[in-house]
Amino acid sequence: MENNTFNASRIAIMGGTFDPIHLGHLMVAEEARQKFSLDKVIFVPVGIPPHKSAENITPSYHRYMMTLLATNNHPHFFVSNFEIDRNQPSYSIETLRYFRDLYDSETSLYFITGTDTILDILTWKDYHELPQLCDFICATRPNFSVEELETRVYRYFPELKPHVHYLQIPLIEISSTEIRNKRFNEQDITFMVPETVENYILKENLFKGD
């Protein structure tokens, strides 16, 4: 997918474990696309998650397939296999360097996250360099307050603040954890994921714990 994107001018990367991708991810991406006039949102499923135990995560092949199925009918949504094809932890700094090099200097690069994710940014590899590569679009998420960014992040890393743009969205109480738990307990997940993803989960018998 990357080869035909050279002339686009506002690109956002949406990184995530996507285990599985759900309607919360898609609503955040679509709101960001509309509010920031993005030409493309590129979903990048993590290969080896930097801060989570890889043992408990669904194989990257399934997570990639579900991300493709969820985004396939959206003309501005794309999926990259950059992280899942690398046999090393998926550090965002490396992903962003790759995409920064791929596009010309006129292209604005964004990284879309939920508030929970950006609150941990001081633990990310080479975090000081991130604002030189992209701006962040930070979506509101239930149980996490953007005010906390002042005390937990900007206080120690003030250079980041001008590079963070807030995205107020209706708070969506969906998480991949909740979907996995529901499947484990044999509960319905209809309306939490796109139908194509639900069908894939059922067909591949994912998240059943057996």
Ligand SMILES: Nc1ncnc2c1ncn2[C@@H]1O[C@H](COP(=O)(O)OP(=O)(O)OP(=O)(O)O)[C@@H](O)[C@H]1O
């Ligand atoms: N409901 C939501 N509202 C806003 N942002 C979200 C929501 N769900 C996920 N995100 C954001 O999407 C990105 C990728 O999230 P991820 O794939 O880890 O999903 P998750 O639902 O948080 O998963 P898990 O429950 O397994 O931790 C993160 O930046 C996260 O903050």
Ligand SMILES: O=C(O)c1ccc[n+]([C@@H]2O[C@H](COP(=O)([O-])O)[C@@H](O)[C@H]2O)c1
């Ligand atoms: O670069 C890092 O050190 C780093 C540490 C933790 C998370 N991230 C990225 O943040 C994004 C969301 O992560 P997660 O674990 O909430 O799915 C995903 O793209 C991760 O690669 C990146």
